[in-house]
Amino acid sequence: MKILCEKEKLIKGLNSIQGVTNSKTTLPILQGILIQTNNNEVKLTTNDNELGIEYIFSCNVKEQGAIVVDSKMFSEIIRKLPDSEIKIELKNNNILEIECLDSLYKLSTMNPEEFPELPVIEIEKSIKISDVKLKSMIKKSIIAISLDETKPIFTGCLLEVDKNNIKLVSIDGFRLAYTNETINNNTEFKCVIPGKTLNEINKILPEEGIDVTIGIANNQVMFLIDNCKVISRLLEGEFLNYETVIPKTKDTRIKVKTQEIIKALERVSLVSFSIEEKSRKFPVKFAITVGKLTLTCDGKNGNESKEELYLETEGKDLNIGFNHKYLLDALKACDDEEIYIDYGSNIAPCLIKPIENESYLFMVLPVRLTE
């Protein structure tokens, strides 16, 4: 194998595929990148047996071939080389030579035949969606993906496609994130995509206004993003019927500037920091009266905080407590300047949603106040 390519192009490819090799695998081959040539194209592949990514780019291929090289070391060297043409050549002794101006690197390689190439899958159903829309949906839904491996189904996001709609939903026991976009489409399917896969997709999506294809086949999902193909296993099991847990009515509503409430929440929760426990453990209390939201927090040793926001309110007065972190995650994921927050009783979850449409919704469970 012998190729000549521009640093820029190679880095773009490495950025797309390298995330997969960060898993704590014990198999050295899975920490590698498979580099393969095919006429005047080079394909880079990473695969941890649950998630695999391929990236193809055109390149000056002098000799065809394939090789596996350690992902971390190869990527770091390429990144630090001068901005110039790079020659990558496999020598007889299975040593990969990387040459660029006055720099020469020799790396040991692994056998490409031992590398698990991406499976060839028969796509059963597929849709197209703009990368901008998809990225916006993923950014919002990943905040409520659970990290608790004892309920594996909630470490993923439900993808629900029906005629003209695509939805992503995640839920971690304390909050729920729901996003919904319209698409032109003629098929229907449902699946649960692992959080790790969505995190990688989020990194890869260029937000350039290109169309992304999402296809499913049996227990796998495929994303085609420009010259990048992602194949991931799906999570098996029954996802929560999320519609039944979202309250349909509200007793109280506030209309608030997103940045204003984010800043107030960040400040008011400062006194809840416990130096001994290195965490914030005291809830933030919301007191809603006509035209006003008062946030307060009581910390240790008599430390207290209060923030007042003057805003539009509707419905009943209310006193309710929240973990500031869960609210902040949701509020920071909102891309509207102003939002609604709807409440039921002081033990019912609140709903954070846009004013103009129903493209997303965050549900956050309250904390029971002891007073």
Added chain:
Amino acid sequence: MKILCEKEKLIKGLNSIQGVTNSKTTLPILQGILIQTNNNEVKLTTNDNELGIEYIFSCNVKEQGAIVVDSKMFSEIIRKLPDSEIKIELKNNNILEIECLDSLYKLSTMNPEEFPELPVIEIEKSIKISDVKLKSMIKKSIIAISLDETKPIFTGCLLEVDKNNIKLVSIDGFRLAYTNETINNNTEFKCVIPGKTLNEINKILPEEGIDVTIGIANNQVMFLIDNCKVISRLLEGEFLNYETVIPKTKDTRIKVKTQEIIKALERVSLVSFSIEEKSRKFPVKFAITVGKLTLTCDGKNGNESKEELYLETEGKDLNIGFNHKYLLDALKACDDEEIYIDYGSNIAPCLIKPIENESYLFMVLPVRLTE
């Protein structure tokens, strides 16, 4: 106590003094900031009994008083408040109220009488130096301060003042940093300043072209930087007679572009990374021949790297090995575009120094090569 002040001013003060309270002290009062008024001035003080900093600024003082408040929580709240006037008031129950627009914070306080105020010291000898010169010296000298507490004297920097010269020298067993600036001055003294003190001074120095006063008294050093006063204990003991360890002759010299050798060293050392040990353990070899420096490194499993730099050389050919980290620390502290590196034998230290003058010098010990 009741004061009104602009957020900006208060933050500038907090930035100057807050570093002291980061020490892992077990005394809560030493994690506090003493806030004292004096007519229309406010003084902020932190002190960990080894290093103390005072910062004075003018301010609208409504009621005189003094109080100690937790440094971390107070600073975080002030930093996050809106950019507006802040009212800080001590209430009857020893609660400090911080008010800014619609935000109100109440913090518990500590007894100001228990706080160790900075000692009043009788300055015996003092000099003045520009903040720009001093900062440049400190930045260079702190790289070779030792972290090894078993030889406490080397956890500091030697400050040596004689007529018209000020020098800072540090040494950690593997390398030495020496800086030298001319000043107008009529006194002579020597002392060893703790590394922590110099790190804080480095943060405080504004680089605005102001004069800084450095004074010593018995076992303490004082720095006056604008409206900031720093008092630190000195380290006791005999510093190494550094002049005797710096080689006076050279067998080989290279003249090299600083950024070029930094980049080459960073790259060439990449293959020395051992994933198992999460560190870089293989030395970088320097091969100097006429007009050329070749850097090589042999890592694990046959990984190798080579970088060639074409440059001016003088004297004998040489093969010598170094720990890349020690060289990089020194090279990154150089502020000249081109520098000399002088070598003796392959077991003698190399000297990194400017071409035009003798304002600084780094000495780095080589690593013995096994071949």
